[in-house]
Amino acid sequence: MNGFTPETWPVVSLPRLGSVKNLKHKIDEAGSETRVVFVGTGGKYTKKHEKGKLLGLVDIHDMPIFNTEEVIDEKHKWSDENKTERSEIYNDAGMIRWPTGIAIKRSWYFKEPPDAKSEHLLGILNAAGKKVFYNPNLGIGNAWEVEDKKRVENILNLPRGDEIYPNIDPAQAD
Numbered sequence: 062m063n064g065f066t067p068e069t070w071p072v073v074s075l076p077r078l079g080s081v082k083n084l085k086h087k088i089d090e091a092g093s094e095t096r097v098v099f100v101g102t103g104g105k106y107t108k109k110h111e112k113g114k115l116l117g118l119v120d121i122h123d124m125p126i127f128n129t130e131e132v133i134d135e136k137h138k139w140s141d142e143n144k145t146e147r148s149e150i151y152n153d154a155g156m157i158r159w160p161t162g163i164a165i166k167r168s169w170y171f172k173e174p175p176d177a178k179s180e181h182l183l184g185i186l187n188a189a190g191k192k193v194f195y196n197p198n199l200g201i202g203n204a205w206e207v208e209d210k211k212r213v214e215n216i217l218n219l220p221r222g223d224e225i226y227p228n229i230d231p232a233q234a235d
Contacts (some may be wrong), residue, residue: 064108065099065116065170069134071181071227072127072162073097073119081126081161088163093122098216100177106149106158114174118221124164125234130157130165132229164229 064070066069088095097119097142130138140146150157 064073064101064111064205067119067225068163069166070129070137071132071165071167072129073121074129074159074162076159077125080162081103081163085121085124085126085163085206086180087138088122093120095122096217097121101174111174114172115177115179115219116174117168117170118216120166121163122166124166125231127162127164129159129162129199130235131233132162159235161211164231165227168225168227169223170225172220172222175219 073084075084076211084097088097099116099119101107101114103112135144137150138144138148140148147155147187150159152158
């Protein structure tokens, strides 16, 4: 996924269907109180001001899997207003980098995105949780299960904006 824009990118997208299914299974298994935290990676597709920041929080429990390209806003697909040049979400072969995703039920932006390395928040670089999956060849970052209740509490207590309910039609699910 490219950034955190749930209004126009209403799915948690990953490069491989297997990774999406794994994430969905972990979340469904953990229960309805499970949240996904978006962290800006250090990758080349992450905006400079988002790198290393906690960007937002989403609920996805019990939501279906979608073809990303079918549900994202057109503005993510093109680099220009005339729609002549594909955006960076596509690779050199013209394929979308994050083709499948789990629908977002509701989401929140963090009002002032904090540093993800902050020890009292997430500290994922300090092994705050258990690694779920990682594949550097796919261009995705780490996915963690955060088990430290104090860190989870600190993340959930961060100032957030209003709830956002992305407009996505479950009938479009794969």
